[in-house]
Amino acid sequence: MKLTLLGSGGDSPTPMPTCDCRVCGPARERGRPHARLGNSTFVHDANAVVDAPESLWAMLNRADVRDVDYVFLSHHHVDHVGGLRVVQAIGRPEFPVADWDNVDPATVVMSETTYDRLDESLDLESEYDEMGYAEFEFLSDGETMALGNGVGVTGIGAPLEPDGPADAAMGYLFEQGGSSALISPDETTLLDCSKLPDDLDLWVRECGLFRETGAGEPILTDELWAETSERQTTFEQTVAQVRRVGPDRAILTEIEEIYRRRPDEYAKLAREYDDLNLAFGRDGMDVEV
Ligand SMILES: [Zn+2]
Ligand SMILES: [Zn+2]
Numbered sequence: 001m002k003l004t005l006l007g008s009g010g011d012s013p014t015p016m017p018t019c020d021c022r023v024c025g026p027a028r029e030r031g032r033p034h035a036r037l038g039n040s041t042f043v044h045d046a047n048a049v050v051d052a053p054e055s056l057w058a059m060l061n062r063a064d065v066r067d068v069d070y071v072f073l074s075h076h077h078v079d080h081v082g083g084l085r086v087v088q089a090i091g092r093p094e095f096p097v098a099d100w101d102n103v104d105p106a107t108v109v110m111s112e113t114t115y116d117r118l119d120e121s122l123d124l125e126s127e128y129d130e131m132g133y134a135e136f137e138f139l140s141d142g143e144t145m146a147l148g149n150g151v152g153v154t155g156i157g158a159p160l161e162p163d164g165p166a167d168a169a170m171g172y173l174f175e176q177g178g179s180s181a182l183i184s185p186d187e188t189t190l191l192d193c194s195k196l197p198d199d200l201d202l203w204v205r206e207c208g209l210f211r212e213t214g215a216g217e218p219i220l221t222d223e224l225w226a227e228t229s230e231r232q233t234t235f236e237q238t239v240a241q242v243r244r245v246g247p248d249r250a251i252l253t254e255i256e257e258i259y260r261r262r263p264d265e266y267a268k269l270a271r272e273y274d275d276l277n278l279a280f281g282r283d284g285m286d287v288e289v
Contacts, residue, residue, distance in 0.1 A: 001288070001289040002288055003202070005283065007037035009254070009256070010255060014255075014257040033282040037055035038079060039051055043181070045149040045150075046069065048070040050185060051074055051080045052071055052084040068090050068106050070106060073109070074170050074185045075169040076117035077187075081122065087105065100131065101131075101132025102134075105135050108134045111141070111157060114167070152175050153172050155173075157169065158170075158171070158192070168187075169186065181200075184204070186254050201249065202248065203250045205250065205251075207235060207238055208235040209235065209256075211234075239273060250276060250277065251279050
């Protein structure tokens with residue numbers, strides 16, 4: 001199974017418009033690996049994209065992706081769905097256009113909870129369904145669906161808040177032949193790791209929040225850190241979850257500009273966790289499982 005990290009950023013891209021900080025400067029001058037667009041991963045054998053940040057239009061072109069059959073959405077937050085309108089481009093009718101419906105529309109897959117939340121914010125029914133731009137399918141926690149080329153995908157749900165629905169944030173476990181790759185783009189704070197297979201080959205997952213920048217400055221005040229780290233996964237929690245699950249390889253994504261860390265600093269940090277075979281992702285990174 002081959003995967004490509006279309007983008008390894010998070011809530012916002014690097015460089016950030018108007019910012020001249022220690023990571024935005026080199027990102028603007030030199031591009032990748034300093035530059036990062038939104039969090040999205042492509043699974044080649046299934047022509048499947050996991051998550052649709054605003055930059056997905058540009059990332060699909062940059063990675064020369066010519067066919068998308070599926071778009072999987074992890075949760076409803078705008079940095080993961082703001083580029084869903086890209087489905088308009090997939091399977092468009094031939095000229096002369098007799099009907100605006102896409103001939104071969106992509107299938108957009110998500111949990112029922114995410115659909116309900118997005119139906120309000122993105123107006124899925126009238127802006128997508130009725131326009132013929134996409135088809136929608138639900139995948140529930142623990143359910144498996146078959147894709148092309150012998151690839152199967154299983155939804156692994158987690159709540160976004162302690163008493164919330166168990167399918168509010170979905171990770172997607174792709175399996176083909178004997179290999180497996182779990183993609184959990186974000187929101188793993190309340191993930192029950194005992195639901196994960198114990199022989200996982202690859203885990204692509206959020207890297208989590210850092211306390212300090214690469215230059216050792218605190219990113220948030222003590223007060224805001226206390227409040228934020230209660231709801232958001234920290235890097236320490238990510239390391240603990242990777243240690244517990246023990247995949248053969250872990251690749252971290254959702255790398256935020258505010259961490260103010262450069263690629264060489266991430267590489268150095270990863271070397272401290274050699275026993276976990278952990279790496280920080282970069283835009284355009286290809287991974288074979
Ligand atoms: Zn910056
Ligand atoms: Zn989120």
